[in-house]
Amino acid sequence: MKMISCVIVASILSFSAVAGDVNFPARDMPPRDVVVCGGGPAGCAAAIAARRSGLGVLLVEAQSRLGGTATSGGVSHWLGGRNDAGEWVVGGIFRELSLRTEKNGAAILPKHPDGKTYQPYAWLPWFIHGVVLDSDRVAMMLDEVMSEEDVEVLFETRVVGVEKSGGRITHVIAHAKDGFRRIPAKVVIDATGDADVANFAGCPVLVGRDCDHLTTPASLTFHLSHVDGKALWDEIERTREPKFRPLIEELKRKGEWPFPYDIFISVKGLAEDEVMINTMRLTEIDGTGAESRTKGYVRGRREAYQLLDILRKHFPGFKNAQMKSIAPMLGVRESRRIDGEFKLTVEDLRNGAAFPDTIGYSMYGWDLPDPKKPSVQPMVDETGGGFVNKAKKQLVTPIPYRVMVPRGCSNLLCPGRAVSVERDVLGPLRVMAPCMAMGEACGVASRQIARGTANSEVDVPTMLAELRRRGCIVDKSALPVVRPRVDPATGDASRRMSHVRGRIAECEKHENLHPRFAKAFEFMRRPDLAELPCGRYEIDGSNCWAMVQEVVLKPFAEENKYEVHRAFIDIQAPISGSETFGVAKPDPKVFDGFDTTKDYVLFNAKGQPWTLEPGEFAIFFPENGAHAPGLSSDGPRTIRKLVIKVGSKSAWYVQTPCEAVAANPPRPSTLESKMNNQTMNTTPRRQ
Numbered sequence: 001m002k003m004i005s006c007v008i009v010a011s012i013l014s015f016s017a018v019a020g021d022v023n024f025p026a027r028d029m030p031p032r033d034v035v036v037c038g039g040g041p042a043g044c045a046a047a048i049a050a051r052r053s054g055l056g057v058l059l060v061e062a063q064s065r066l067g068g069t070a071t072s073g074g075v076s077h078w079l080g081g082r083n084d085a086g087e088w089v090v091g092g093i094f095r096e097l098s099l100r101t102e103k104n105g106a107a108i109l110p111k112h113p114d115g116k117t118y119q120p121y122a123w124l125p126w127f128i129h130g131v132v133l134d135s136d137r138v139a140m141m142l143d144e145v146m147s148e149e150d151v152e153v154l155f156e157t158r159v160v161g162v163e164k165s166g167g168r169i170t171h172v173i174a175h176a177k178d179g180f181r182r183i184p185a186k187v188v189i190d191a192t193g194d195a196d197v198a199n200f201a202g203c204p205v206l207v208g209r210d211c212d213h214l215t216t217p218a219s220l221t222f223h224l225s226h227v228d229g230k231a232l233w234d235e236i237e238r239t240r241e242p243k244f245r246p247l248i249e250e251l252k253r254k255g256e257w258p259f260p261y262d263i264f265i266s267v268k269g270l271a272e273d274e275v276m277i278n279t280m281r282l283t284e285i286d287g288t289g290a291e292s293r294t295k296g297y298v299r300g301r302r303e304a305y306q307l308l309d310i311l312r313k314h315f316p317g318f319k320n321a322q323m324k325s326i327a328p329m330l331g332v333r334e335s336r337r338i339d340g341e342f343k344l345t346v347e348d349l350r351n352g353a354a355f356p357d358t359i360g361y362s363m364y365g366w367d368l369p370d371p372k373k374p375s376v377q378p379m380v381d382e383t384g385g386g387f388v389n390k391a392k393k394q395l396v397t398p399i400p401y402r403v404m405v406p407r408g409c410s411n412l413l414c415p416g417r418a419v420s421v422e423r424d425v426l427g428p429l430r431v432m433a434p435c436m437a438m439g440e441a442c443g444v445a446s447r448q449i450a451r452g453t454a455n456s457e458v459d460v461p462t463m464l465a466e467l468r469r470r471g472c473i474v475d476k477s478a479l480p481v482v483r484p485r486v487d488p489a490t491g492d493a494s495r496r497m498s499h500v501r502g503r504i505a506e507c508e509k510h511e512n513l514h515p516r517f518a519k520a521f522e523f524m525r526r527p528d529l530a531e532l533p534c535g536r537y538e539i540d541g542s543n544c545w546a547m548v549q550e551v552v553l554k555p556f557a558e559e560n561k562y563e564v565h566r567a568f569i570d571i572q573a574p575i576s577g578s579e580t581f582g583v584a585k586p587d588p589k590v591f592d593g594f595d596t597t598k599d600y601v602l603f604n605a606k607g608q609p610w611t612l613e614p615g616e617f618a619i620f621f622p623e624n625g626a627h628a629p630g631l632s633s634d635g636p637r638t639i640r641k642l643v644i645k646v647g648s649k650s651a652w653y654v655q656t657p658c659e660a661v662a663a664n665p666p667r668p669s670t671l672e673s674k675m676n677n678q679t680m681n682t683t684p685r686r687q
């Protein structure tokens with residue numbers, strides 16, 4: 001037994017206010033090769049991997065179970081480890097645990113639902129890459145795994161400090177019900193998600209945005225039972241509004257939606273009638289402060305019941321819903337992150353940079369909601385329906401080993417959501433499958449560090465060879481072909497898009513376009529566009545052509561005449577004078593009157609106005625992109641405009657570069673062959 005002086009702990013913890021002479025008895029524990037702090041996805045994988053390297057491992061977890069946000073945080077959905085064909089992008093322990101949980105009936109690996117666009121395990125079109133969990137069973141299974149692997153676990157034990165000597169941590173200080181413990185360690189893995197240990201050890205850390213240190217909102221996730229999943233699913237298929245934005249807008253207008261977020265997010269559970277609700281966004285919560293976290297719990301529990309009332313009253317399928325559980329641990333998406341020597345940047349991702357120390361990949365997008373506007377994704381251009389990224393990146397994001405190496409402590413590694421990255425890069429990296437990949441790499445690297453190698457000097461080829469041997473995917477060549485999400489029925493990626501707008505001068509930033517689309521953009525950039533006489537211009541035979549038209553604009557009314565296409569994408573651009581478009585998503589019922597020979601249906605609807613100035617263009621995609629062209633918000637006027645028709649079934653507008661897709665476009669569908677062989681009625685319809 002050793003006395004931990006409050007003065008020592010206080011200085012380590014930077015709590016200068018509590019400096020004094022109170023001494024706390026601390027139980028000295030036997031030395032460990034590796035102490036893993038935090039038993040979330042990163043910590044569990046790190047502990048297993050280190051033990052498999054023959055090291056003695058103690059895993060210290062503040063909560064009462066393993067799994068971190070997936071279990072204690074109620075977020076029962078491991079993301080980022082599979083592609084949208086359901087193939088593995090993260091291998092190793094993540095793949096092993098996913099298959100084991102599925103085999104034990106504790107997880108579902110979703111499949112594309114027959115004949116449907118959405119599936120209730122994510123509600124994004126054709127999105128199946130998550131692993132859906134039963135949190136309680138996963139926690140139990142992780143207990144079993146640790147016991148089989150011979151990893152020692154301490155629950156309800158929180159790491160509260162460290163002792164350091166010569167730039168290394170010598171002891172981890174933890175606190176449990178029975179007091180303080182002093183644990184000697186050769187290697188320390190900080191998998192607290194909050195970089196607690198790095199912070200205690202005096203390593204430089206950063207919090208949130210540079211400008212105000214605010215972080216992305218936290219959530220208190222809850223699970224409901226007695227939900228009529230079919231009613232919910234049918235409504236989403238019908239309206240194509242899985243986030244229920246229009247309904248929430250209406251509730252806001254009526255004063256019945258008191259929250260700062262305006263999207264609904266749910267994931268179906270393993271039981272037919274169970275749903276996880278991940279809608280709540282608690283702004284301005286500091287995940288590292290007790291007072292702020294307490295506010296998060298108080299606000300969160302109140303909002304969970306408020307949301308339940310609203311869902312019961314207004315949302316399809318929730319009439320009889322019951323609260324099944326509210327997460328016992330606050331869901332913190334972002335807090336501290338280490339400020340390492342190396343930092344992965346947005347520019348790296350934009351450039352598709354490759355790294356010699358890549359330990360794995362994430363298959364996930366930019367996702368870090370704005371700290372103050374919780375439904376806004378700063379890296380996504382929402383004006384076009386939320387599908388265009390402001391900074392394009394590869395569909396898979398590489399994870400260099402160096403993001404886990406803090407400065408100023410040579411035997412500490414920091415996997416998980418507190419890594420050394422430019423803030424927005426947390427989006428793709430913070431989800432749980434890549435966190436497990438990081439944890440596994442740290443566990444493997446621990447072997448070298450336990451023998452005296454500094455964390456920044458680890459022999460990378462040796463570490464990578466061992467990861468490969470363990471089935472981890474560290475080489476790009478070992479990745480499955482990763483495509484943008486496609487409709488399995490038609491092979492059509494563009495169908496999920498609705499409306500996109502852009503500037504003609506910036507067209508060149510849209511890379512990796514199908515050649516037909518590239519030609520259309522080239523036409524739009526013609527320097528003589530303003531002088532072209534009205535008429536039709538061939539671009540690519542019956543697959544793509546342009547029309548210069550003179551039109552008299554009608555006033556934008558509350559209800560306008562809309563059109564939507566199936567076989568052709570419309571690009572529209574005013575040449576002289578502004579033009580207002582109504583934009584809307586069509587009710588699927590309108591397709592009952594679809595005219596296949598003309599490739600459109602006309603219908604009356606209410607939509608949002610989009611006003612384009614000359615130099616701007618809008619793209620309206622088939623099926624989703626209903627538009628009412630030729631309108632004006634300031635009275636009748638005559639303008640000249642350009643309309644380009646692009647055959648859609650193989651003319652993909654791919655939002656993210658993807659060599660595999662560009663090289664292997666799907667075979668034209670029957671519909672497209674039909675369209676290519678028939679003469680289209682190309683007479684401008686509305687003038």
Ligand SMILES: Cc1cc2nc3c(=O)[nH]c(=O)nc-3n(C[C@H](O)[C@H](O)[C@H](O)COP(=O)(O)OP(=O)(O)OC[C@H]3O[C@@H](n4cnc5c(N)ncnc54)[C@H](O)[C@@H]3O)c2cc1C
Binds near residue numbers: 079
């Ligand atoms: C509301 C919400 C929804 C999300 N949705 C998804 C999703 O659907 N799919 C997905 O893959 N990802 C999702 N994420 C992201 C993901 O859950 C986290 O980024 C990920 O779990 C981070 O893993 P981690 O191991 O770094 O940390 P965590 O999962 O946070 O685990 C950290 C563990 O360390 C313990 N701990 C903390 N401090 C200490 C300490 N001082 N001493 C001892 N133990 C400590 C904690 O109790 C916890 O168990 C979501 C996150 C949130 C908050």
